[in-house]
Structures are given as C-alpha cells and as structure tokens.
Amino acid sequence: MPYVNIKVTREGGPEGTGPSADQKAQLIAGVTGLLHDVLGKNPATTFVVIDEVPLEDWGIGGLPVQEHRAQAQ
Amino acid sequence: MPYVNIKVTREGGPEGTGPSADQKAQLIAGVTGLLHDVLGKNPATTFVVIDEVPLEDWGIGGLPVQEHRAQAQ
Amino acid sequence: MPYVNIKVTREGGPEGTGPSADQKAQLIAGVTGLLHDVLGKNPATTFVVIDEVPLEDWGIGGLPVQEHRAQAQ
Amino acid sequence: MPYVNIKVTREGGPEGTGPSADQKAQLIAGVTGLLHDVLGKNPATTFVVIDEVPLEDWGIGGLPVQEHRAQAQ
Amino acid sequence: MPYVNIKVTREGGPEGTGPSADQKAQLIAGVTGLLHDVLGKNPATTFVVIDEVPLEDWGIGGLPVQEHRAQAQ
Amino acid sequence: MPYVNIKVTREGGPEGTGPSADQKAQLIAGVTGLLHDVLGKNPATTFVVIDEVPLEDWGIGGLPVQEHRAQAQ
Known part of the structure; x- marks a missing residue:
C-alpha cells in the first residue's frame, strides 16, 4: 500500500x-x-497525491526558481 | 511534541x-x-496541519479519485 | 481517502x-x-503512517528537544 | 524540478x-x-526520496497492516 | 542534496x-x-519548498491557531 | 508557529x-x-524535524545518489 x-x-x-x-x-x-x-x-491500495507549488515558493541554488533560471542564462 | x-x-x-x-x-x-x-x-506542543487536496490531484487504483469512483459503480 | x-x-x-x-x-x-x-x-481507504523521530533530530525553541527540556527546568 | x-x-x-x-x-x-x-x-533536477515504513507503523482500515491482512482473509 | x-x-x-x-x-x-x-x-542541489497554511488548517493546543491565541490572552 | x-x-x-x-x-x-x-x-513554537536518508533511498538525475556521482566524474 504505497503512498506517493x-x-x-x-x-x-x-x-x-x-x-x-x-x-x-x-x-x-x-x-x-x-x-x-x-x-x-x-x-x-496505492495513493498518489500531487502538489503544485507556486514558483515563488520553490528555491534551488539559494534562489527562488525564476531568479535561479534568469541567473543561469 | 507531536506533529500531525x-x-x-x-x-x-x-x-x-x-x-x-x-x-x-x-x-x-x-x-x-x-x-x-x-x-x-x-x-x-502538539501541532496539527490539515491539507485539502483537489480531487484531480489525488489518485487511487491508478486513476484520479473521481474516475476511480465512476469506474467502481 | 485520507492520509494521516x-x-x-x-x-x-x-x-x-x-x-x-x-x-x-x-x-x-x-x-x-x-x-x-x-x-x-x-x-x-484511510492510511495512517507513524514516524518515530530520534530526540536529537527534533528541535523546538531553537534547541534539540532534550536541551530544551533541560533549560526549561 | 520535481520532488517525489x-x-x-x-x-x-x-x-x-x-x-x-x-x-x-x-x-x-x-x-x-x-x-x-x-x-x-x-x-x-528531479529528486526522489524513498521511505521504507515498518509494518507496525502503517495503518489501513483502522488497523495496523498485518492485522488488517489477517482479518481480510 | 538536501530537501527542506x-x-x-x-x-x-x-x-x-x-x-x-x-x-x-x-x-x-x-x-x-x-x-x-x-x-x-x-x-x-539544495531544494527549498515553502507552504503557506491557512489559519483554520493549523492547530496547536487542541485548537485552531486563532482560537488558541484568543484563549491565551 | 512554523514547522520545518x-x-x-x-x-x-x-x-x-x-x-x-x-x-x-x-x-x-x-x-x-x-x-x-x-x-x-x-x-x-517553531518545530524542526531532521531526517537522514540512506544513500540508496535518494535519487537524482534518475539514479541513486552514489551512481549519479560516479557517473558525473
């Protein structure tokens, strides 16, 4: 009965x-x-729950996603 | 100090x-x-956090909830 | 179909x-x-998953649980 | 950048x-x-984290997994 | 590669x-x-995901946050 | 009352x-x-919970961490 x-x-x-x-x-x-x-x-008995996360709520490389992408270019 | x-x-x-x-x-x-x-x-020191999950974001039996229910009938 | x-x-x-x-x-x-x-x-279709967390992995008040309790006394 | x-x-x-x-x-x-x-x-940038949950820590149908299976038979 | x-x-x-x-x-x-x-x-490779939780969905002390604060005064 | x-x-x-x-x-x-x-x-009222995840349970780039690192070299 996995949960994903x-x-x-x-x-x-x-x-x-x-x-x-x-x-x-x-x-x-x-x-x-x-x-x-x-x-x-x-x-x-396998449950899957998907969460959509607003861009400003996700960080990578110490920056919000959009700033991270802008900087990577 | 539980978290639920x-x-x-x-x-x-x-x-x-x-x-x-x-x-x-x-x-x-x-x-x-x-x-x-x-x-x-x-x-x-007991925290409870409730999440409401939109129906299209919840899967069971390999299907989104509503399709699963429709199929079960 | 809750997940707890x-x-x-x-x-x-x-x-x-x-x-x-x-x-x-x-x-x-x-x-x-x-x-x-x-x-x-x-x-x-109700799933419950219990996690036991080692004391050194749980913080409250900016301190690991045991230090927090010691300080509270 | 999904997290699963x-x-x-x-x-x-x-x-x-x-x-x-x-x-x-x-x-x-x-x-x-x-x-x-x-x-x-x-x-x-896709992370996957797998958790193995001891049987006594997983409940379904209001019972720990093993009791639930025993009862289902 | 932490996830926070x-x-x-x-x-x-x-x-x-x-x-x-x-x-x-x-x-x-x-x-x-x-x-x-x-x-x-x-x-x-450090991911951070922030969730904002509506006040009625967060409990402490057995009460939703706002009732808990009202009672604490 | 954050939870981290x-x-x-x-x-x-x-x-x-x-x-x-x-x-x-x-x-x-x-x-x-x-x-x-x-x-x-x-x-x-700030809770922090730390999870240590075994290397074989963490994936990135479609591979377990250690294979991913070996391949990156």
Whole structure:
C-alpha cells in the first residue's frame, strides 16, 4: 500500500498554469503501474497525491526558481 | 511534541467544497486528545496541519479519485 | 481517502524506547475513527503512517528537544 | 524540478526485508522518466526520496497492516 | 542534496496576507546557506519548498491557531 | 508557529555516518533564528524535524545518489 507524493512547480501544461488534469492522470497511472511492476504493489491500495507549488515558493541554488533560471542564462 | 498532518480530498462539508472550519476544529481537537490519551503527549506542543487536496490531484487504483469512483459503480 | 502522518519523538512507551505496537494500533484506530465520525471518511481507504523521530533530530525553541527540556527546568 | 516521495511498507524484496537497492534504483529511474515524459521535467533536477515504513507503523482500515491482512482473509 | 520544507501560517508579511516574495527569497537563501555552512551541502542541489497554511488548517493546543491565541490572552 | 523538515543524505559528519548531534543542533538553531529574523516567528513554537536518508533511498538525475556521482566524474 504505497503512498506517493509528487511536488512540481505550478507552470507549464497546456495553458502555462500548471499540469492539466490529463497530465496528472498520466502521472497517477504511471507511478501506480511502476510500483506494481517493480514491487508487486496492489494498485487498489496505492495513493498518489500531487502538489503544485507556486514558483515563488520553490528555491534551488539559494534562489527562488525564476531568479535561479534568469541567473543561469 | 507531536506533529500531525492530515490530508483529505477537498469535497464534502456543509457546502460540498470541503470540510468546514468547525469540522477542522473537531479534527484538531480529536487527534490532539488522542495523542494525549494514548501517549501522554502535551497538547501545548502538539501541532496539527490539515491539507485539502483537489480531487484531480489525488489518485487511487491508478486513476484520479473521481474516475476511480465512476469506474467502481 | 485520507492520509494521516503522525510524527512523535522516539521515547516513552512501555520500555522507554518509543510507543509500543499496541499504542500505535490505538493511534491508528483512533484517528481513523475520528475521520469517519467527523467527515464520514471510509476507513477502508484511510492510511495512517507513524514516524518515530530520534530526540536529537527534533528541535523546538531553537534547541534539540532534550536541551530544551533541560533549560526549561 | 520535481520532488517525489515514495513511501512503501518494509517487506518483500529479495530477502523479505524490503525493496533491494536495485528495485529502488528502478523506482528512481521510472518515476524520473515519467516526469520527463509527461511534463518535460529535467531529470538533473528531479529528486526522489524513498521511505521504507515498518509494518507496525502503517495503518489501513483502522488497523495496523498485518492485522488488517489477517482479518481480510 | 538536501530537501527542506518550511510550513508557516498564511498571515503577516507586508499586507497581512502571508510572507512576501522577498521574505520567501530570504528564507530560501538563509536555509540554503545554513546547510552549506554547517554540512558543506552544495546549494546547486539544495531544494527549498515553502507552504503557506491557512489559519483554520493549523492547530496547536487542541485548537485552531486563532482560537488558541484568543484563549491565551 | 512554523514547522520545518530538513532531509539530508546520511553521510559526512565527523565519522562519515551522517551529521553529528552538534551539527544538527546548529541546523535547528540556525533555521529557527532565520524564521524569527525574517518573519518574526516565535522560536517557542517553531518545530524542526531532521531526517537522514540512506544513500540508496535518494535519487537524482534518475539514479541513486552514489551512481549519479560516479557517473558525473
């Protein structure tokens, strides 16, 4: 009975405002299948929770994501 | 000094849009009391954080919650 | 289909080395029942994960727990 | 730059004591590839953290996992 | 390659609606620097994720934050 | 009343087996002070929980940490 939490920045997707419901469904199906294939886990008791994180709330390299990207260019 | 995180789908409640503030207060009181009763934990240093998760962000059985329910019927 | 994570310091319990299996079972039963009673959540799809955290890994008041307690006396 | 946390019960694997290092490597490769394929996420900044949870620390149906399985039979 | 998650109540900040983007940038810079100074961790692979939690979703002392503060006065 | 979770790989430190208790105390003091300085948060209600993650349980670039480092050289 695995529990998977996927955090991604809220961006991209068809409208640039984050993953679409369909893309999220692909993530849910994919990771549930992976846990079944690798460890034999039962999909019926596999939970997946996706969090979209606003860009200003995610840091890397000591900077918010957008500043980090601007600096990397 | 326990820390408890409760994740629930954003649905139900008096208006169908998720738990009410009063229901959340009941969860906070209940789990804090439970930790006191079972383990003797001090309520003054018991934190409870509740997350409401949009339905499209929660997967079970390899499907988003709503598709899973539709399929189960 | 709630997901609950309970973090407690690894101490106390019948042998002073953390909660017993029986105490953990009480936490699992209690919080699952609470979510059923307050929000009508189905126990069959309620997950509870308990983490025991070593004392040196938990801080409060800017100090590891044990130093904080020593100072509070 | 996704962050993925996978929690599984500590059981199974080649020795019955939990997933092997190789199985974990398969999970890491699989979920990183999934995020690249579905959302175009860069593997270089995709973190995956796996937690193995002792059976007595995982509850479902209001019971620790093993009691829940025993009862289901 | 540390991962840091900071949860704060959604309040305060320049407009009373939570930390500003600049304050979040200070948290990201500060904790990334701390991990570098204390443990030699590479900022390039240090992730920081900040969550703002609505007041009604945070409990302490068995009460939602605001009731707890009102009672403490 | 912030809650901070710091996850680091279990390595380094004075004996190569992970951060020492003293280093953890420095992380706790540092991040608690940071939250006080930037957001005015009260140290008395600031929790910090540190998790040491075994190397085989941490992935980056689609590989477990150690393979990733070996490949990067």
